Amino acid sequence: MKFEVLMPSLSPTMETGTLTKWLVAAGDSVSIGDLVAEIETDKSTMEVDAQEDGTVLELLVAEGSENIPINTPIAILEIDGDEMSIPASPPPEVVTEAPPKTSEVITEAAPKTPEVITEAAPPPKVEQPHGVSETLRTDVRTALRDAMAEEMRRDEMVFLMGEEVAEYQGAYKISQGLLEEFGERRVVDTPITEHGFTGLGVGAAFAGLRPIVEFMTFNFAMQAMDQMINSAAKTLYMSGGQMGCPIVFRGPNGAAARVAAQHSQDYAAWYSHIPGLKVIQPFSAADAKGLLKSAIRDDNPVIFLENEILYSHESDVPIDEDFTVPIGKARIWQQGNDVTLVSFGIGMSHTLRAAEMLRDIGIDAEIIDLRTLRPMDTATVIESVKKTNRCVTIEEGWPVCSIGNYVSSVIMQEAFDWLDAPVINCTGKDVPMPYAANLEKLALISPNDIVEAVRSVTYR
Amino acid sequence: MAAQRRRRTQKPTKDELLGYYKSMLLIRRFEEKAGQLYGMGHIGGFCHLYIGQEAVVTGLEAVAIKGDKRITAYRDHGHMLACGMHPNGVMAELTGRQGGYSCGKGGSMHMFSKERHFYGGHGIVGAQVPIGAGLAFADKYLQTDNITFTYFGDGAANQGQIYETFNMASLWKLPVIFVIENNQYAMGTSTERASSTPEFHTRGAAFEIPSEMVDGMDVVAVKEAGERAAKHCRGGGGPYILELLTYRYRGHSMSDPAKYRSREEVQKVRGEQDPIDMVRVRLLALKSVNEDDIKKIDKDIRALVNSAADFAKASPEPDVKELYTDVYR
Missing domain, CATH: 3.40.50.970 (Thiamin diphosphate (ThDP)-binding fold, Pyr/PP domains)
Structure with a gap:
């Protein structure tokens, strides 16, 4: 019977990988534990073992293929034992090469829910180069x-x-x-x-x-x-x-x-x-x-x-080697009139996604990426809030004594009379990070949280 | 790489002995004056006096060359005076004045002199030790002939970061002398009560760092051991550990009633092992030095210390604008 070899997940954050090298060819017989392929992930190059005894029938992707999503079939084995069926994804067991020397992070090739990754990190769409030509x-x-x-x-x-x-x-x-x-x-x-x-x-x-x-x-x-x-x-x-x-x-x-x-x-x-x-x-x-x-x-x-x-x-x-970005300057990613969204780091991923959802319901958000947290460019935030009269802050960290708390206090002191609604701080939930996929997803901020907060401050 | 305890072999010259005497006496008189000023309310906060331990820095500074670095914890006044920092600047820092080495913003525990390669003055027990290894790392990186004297006490010797540092210093052959000033009490806890192995010099063995235990009350023995250690480090041999057996006469800080040891114990050390008395006796045994010479030195040093105290009281408090300076550069 046939057995599909799937692209394995080899790191907690891996979404796709490159098949750098096949270590077997069609017609080869393999035993459990034999190395079959070399795969490059976002972190390192690793070797993948066979999970079944059998014979390689067909290699489905060519050497050098890039960006192969995890759980994509990459080869077919003919295996003994007709009681077994082709497994659904993910593969029952992904055995990786000996773990790296020190890092717990790397050795934990934990299976993960793809939704977490895709939702947490959409590719930025409104990126602008910094006025430098090449x-x-x-x-x-x-x-x-x-x-x-x-x-x-x-x-x-x-x-x-x-x-x-x-x-x-x-x-x-x-x-x-x-x-x-x-x-x-x-x-x-x-x-x-x-x-x-x-x-x-x-x-x-x-x-x-x-x-x-x-x-x-x-x-x-x-x-x-x-x-x-x-x-x-x-x-x-x-x-x-x-x-x-x-x-x-x-x-x-x-x-x-x-x-x-x-x-x-x-x-x-x-x-x-x-x-x-x-x-x-x-x-x-x-x-x-x-x-x-x-x-x-x-x-x-x-x-x-x-x-x-x-x-x-x-x-x-x-590409200019003299290109630098000044410390202490925020960046306005998107001009808007209805609400100011203030974020930084990974929070920007959620914010940009939320901004698209807001556009669909007719809310025009101004987006500020703080980039530097200390010294913080609060002047840019204040100027924006004086225009939009509303503000939501977004960060992954915990809610108590957060960056958003500080931004809120500065807005209160410097733009109180311009505010038409209380500032809302969207943060991670006030719990240690859980392991279970569903709980982890709940603990992190999501674009929906941001959309809800914006609806609240804009009374829509 | 067993630790050794050696007897001194050199016969110091008159000039060497005079140098040691002046240096140690300056520290003693300075610290006594600091204690007085503390009692009068001119000095605030914590103030840790070095009285009794003067031979340690004095002996080791005798082997330092230009560009060598030194770093210690918060019982640091003696180290600063011994490396040539001016008593006025040190005392004015104790009083929190503009004329202090840190413009009054560091205080007793946090003083520095880039010019004299004195890298502090650190208030967290043991934190200066990896920093000291980092100073030595820079000398190795820049391929200089300099070494770093990294001082810490028997209390700090139980901190985990000391052993992280021993490991890296030995692994990378860093030119650093780890100077363990064993004054036998970590604040109020004797070494026997805090340390499973109170012979701290043996603790380098696990990292193959050579070490010695030295009579830290005998400045000549300290200097000789320092020479061996410095030669090892400058020659590319990596780190070296010196454990100096010493004693502090005063409390841990000014607010320490010292109930953990008897008055007799202190008096016995003072009477039998005082580092300054020991050198005075040796000087007077030389035919070329008499009581009047010694009195003249004593008088000059008193004058120097008194003038430092006057300077420290007269120097203005830092300008209020200094509150916001030096946070960033």
Whole structure:
């Protein structure tokens, strides 16, 4: 009987993959555990094992095929045992190659509901290049890598350190190729000791180097919080201006998909509380690149919050090596008259989707991407609210002491008389992130939440 | 890589001894004055005095060369004076005045001097240790001949980040001397009550870091050990651990009644092992130094400290505009 081999899901956020190489040919016989194909995901290249004993009847996709959605049949086996039927998706068991050395994130090749991903991250549609003529369609991952590479070429003092940044090429492939170009002096693999290596990075910055410290995810940076806040953020002040700390802390932040409470948290509000830190959370690839370059050139400690789900998302990125985006400037994504939507990072995905739904019901939203959370460009928000008279904020983090709370307070103080409705803060639900797919979906913000909030503030 | 305890072998010159004496006495008199000013309300907050431990920084500063870095925790006044920072600036920081090293915004625990390569002055127990390794990382990155003296106490020696740092420093052969100032009490808890293995120098063995235990009350022994450690680090051998056995005469901070040890214990150390007395005796044993020479030094140092206190009281409070400066650069 025939058995379909399906494109497996090999990471929590994988939507599609590239079949880089077939390791079997039609007519070959295979046993369970034999390697059949090499697949490149958004994070790494992995080998896929046979799940049944049998003979390869047909390879359905050619080597090098890109963007194959998970659960697409990629080969057909003739297998023994006529009691078995062709399985429905997902395949009963996806056995992956030996897990990477350190990352729990990567080894958890959890099956996931595709709806979560598609809903959480629609491709941006209103992206505009920044007035620079030549652009290249680039994903966030590559934009970040290019930003680091360009700045490392520009300034010998810049170096990258973190877990798996060098030989492994980055747990999320952000540092791919950097070891090869810059060598182990400037691309430094660290032990899994966030507290220690963060302090070490701070010391290197005090001494005049410009470290980029990658956290595999910001969830792990809680181990290093003391060094980031007490040492990096406060020392300039405590030294009467003598001791600068030019350092960038970067890595994925917020929920990925189905990695549960300890690996799904948005730290935007946490770091934004701290004087002495600058905090950036970009959405588009162009902003990711331009702002990371600005962060590396900045003489202050900068928290640079990325998002795993956005890594594969593309936009037009200026190719000019001098292209930067200023820290502390919001961006108006879409002009509108009826309501101001204020968001940042992954929240922008939900916001853009909601804006389309609002257009369908005749509501014309103005959309502001804060991009930098500290220092925050509240002037742009105030100006917009004076025009629309209504505001909804959108973020993935928790509701208590959120970024939206702060935006609301500034609006109250500076534009109270212009408001025609209370400001509503759309946030993640006030619970640790659940694992179950249905509960996780409920815990995250959705475009529907935003639409409901907008209907409420516009009384429609 | 077993730790060793060695006897000193060198015979210091008169000038060396005079240098040690002046440095240690300056720290002692400065700290006594700081204690007085605290009692009079001129100094606020926490104030941790270094009295009794003067030989540690004095001996180690004797082996530092230009460009070497040093970093410590919050019992830091002695380290600053020993590396050449001016008593006026240190004392004015204690009083929270514009003339202080941090313009009055850091206080006793948070002072820095880029010029003297003094990197603080850190208020969180143990946090200065990975930072110190980072300073050494920069020297290795920039291929200088410099090393970093990273000081911490027996209390900090139980912090997890110390061992994360030992691991990286040894792995990457960083030019850093970890100086464990074992004054036998982590605030009010004796080492026996807080540490499963109170011989802290042995803790580098797991990371193959060579180490020594040294009599931290004998400045000459400290300097000799420092020479061995510095030679190892400058030669590319990686980190080195020195455990200095020392003692603080005063409480943990000004508000510590020191009920955890007896007055007799303190008096015994003062009477038998005082680092300054020890050098004074050695100086006087030299035919070329007499009581009058010693008195002259004492007088000069008192004058220096008194003038620092006057400066610290006269220096204005920081301008209110300073509230918002130096948050970002």
